[in-house]
Ligand SMILES: CC(=O)N[C@H]1[C@@H](OP(=O)(O)OP(=O)(O)OC[C@H]2O[C@@H](n3ccc(=O)[nH]c3=O)[C@H](O)[C@@H]2O)O[C@H](CO)[C@@H](O)[C@@H]1O
């Protein structure tokens with residue numbers, strides 16, 4: 123098991139460069155199996171999810187290589203095969219092989235995905251999309267069987283009952299290779315969806331409407347990559363470093379960002395009283411003075427992302443009044459709270475699931491456990507603010523989605539080590 127040891131309460135400064143978005147990358151990689159040619163991506167984050175996706179590709183005779191942000195994959199000799207359930211369970215995005223295999227082979231057998239334990243995460247809308255395209259979907263235990271070989275994969279109308287990032291992308295992946303036209307209504311509008319569509323269109327797909335509520339797809343027979351696709355910057359990683367900079371920075375420049383994607387986040391920082399310098403592709407966070415408590419409600423894009431709510435929480439401990447967070451996407455996403463309390467934080471959950479964060483200026487180091495990726499990010503920021511040493515166990519969750527995190531933090535003068543080993547016996551809650 124990986125652990126992170128943090129010597130906290132050092133002021134941080136310098137520059138940090140954000141890499142490609144995890145939530146784009148983990149859909150782009152499964153999407154490559156729709157291509158009839160080799161594919162290359164740039165700015166791919168070095169995160170555990172990518173390495174697990176490589177194992178899944180390998181099981182289908184799809185070799186891939188990855189170094190310095192360049193990811194090359196050759197799906198030309200792909201074979202249908204049983205996907206390794208251990209790797210499938212290690213990430214959420216393995217569910218994109220459902221849509222991608224359905225597009226490629228008109229059938230897919232995939233076990234239920236893993237990913238963060240942040241409350242119920244059903245896939246009924248994904249199944250609704252596959253059925254609208256003519257597939258029969260059955261479940262047996264842990265495995266989902268999706269089959270459109272009997273009547274063919276055909277364009278159709280998909281009306282989502284709720285906005286889902288994953289279901290939108292899965293519908294796009296399958297419909298790209300379906301026979302005829304597909305209309306998808308009530309889709310998610312996240313920038314990562316626009317990125318996937320721009321990649322597919324660059325290979326010859328015919329998809330319009332990404333970034334709006336409705337997407338139209340004219341199915342095509344083949345796709346060929348002719349250019350290197352650069353993954354968009356990770357707005358969640360960027361938000362995490364912006365929060366860190368505001369909490370304990372003496373001037374930090376966060377580079378390679380798309381400020382428009384960060385608007386809901388930077389607007390909250392401004393409301394707190396921070397004076398950000400927002401440039402074309404970077405944001406400078408000066409040393410912050412007094413900051414005020416705020417109310418945050420998470421919503422689908424262009425709202426405040428659920429994946430930001432835990433990383434921003436430690437910053438709110440520095441405010442001069444209470445803050446309230448309401449997570450409408452994952453109301454049970456609260457694995458950070460119990461652990462933050464161990465560090466002296468004053469934070470509680472009200473009956474209506476709202477999280478109340480009170481000024482807590484005397485955080486101290488503790489042994490805490492990262493229950494999921496963003497809970498881990500929250501503990502990391504808190505550990506850097508706290509007096510003394512913090513040990514974060516189960517840090518693999520952080521490494522699922524934060525590229526070169528120890529090196530990036532060291533570049534800001536933080537003292538963080540990655541350790542492998544057993545959890546100290548007294549530490550498990
Ligand atoms: C790999 C990836 O991109 N993960 C992101 C993706 O997850 P993911 O794609 O799993 O999240 P969704 O957008 O699908 O989930 C949104 C909401 O819809 C519900 N729902 C979803 C699908 C479904 O079939 N039925 C259903 O009820 C979910 O329980 C949740 O309450 O979007 C989330 C919401 O922005 C982010 O937190 C995750 O980081």
Ligand SMILES: C=C(OP(=O)(O)O)C(=O)O
Nearest residue numbers: 214215237238429495496
């Ligand atoms: C919930 C997240 O990831 P996943 O959907 O991959 O579990 C996240 O990135 O915050």
